[in-house]
Amino acid sequence: MRGKDEETGEFLSPSRSQQRRDALDVLALAGQLATLEPGRLARLPVPEHLLPHIAECKRITAHIAHKRQLAFLAKHMRREEDATLDAIRDALDANKTV
Numbered sequence: 001m002r003g004k005d006e007e008t009g010e011f012l013s014p015s016r017s018q019q020r021r022d023a024l025d026v027l028a029l030a031g032q033l034a035t036l037e038p039g040r041l042a043r044l045p046v047p048e049h050l051l052p053h054i055a056e057c058k059r060i061t062a063h064i065a066h067k068r069q070l071a072f073l074a075k076h077m078r079r080e081e082d083a084t085l086d087a088i089r090d091a092l093d094a095n096k097t098v
Helices: 016-035 038-042 048-059 063-078 082-097
Strands: none
Touching: 016 048, 016 063, 016 082, 048 063
16 A cells, blocks of 8 residues: 655655556667667676676567566566666667767
8 A cells, every 4th residue: 555654745766657657668678679680789787697688588579578588678677667768768768969
């Protein structure tokens, strides 16, 4: 349960809808990483332990299996710090403008 702070009346954690939106954002980021060619992927600040999951996602071509592997990659990415995910997003945005 979410709960409220007794003194301020503010909610203690994000709403379930906000958690879902955040998870969908990470899933979209995982999809972007899975479509990058290896040279561009190497220039991004992606943690080393995520690289095998990205490679496996690229290897799988069957629709449902690819979707499942992409969700698995996003699950591992959600465990990362927000700063790490923001750095990856910033690097992707910087590469798009160049």
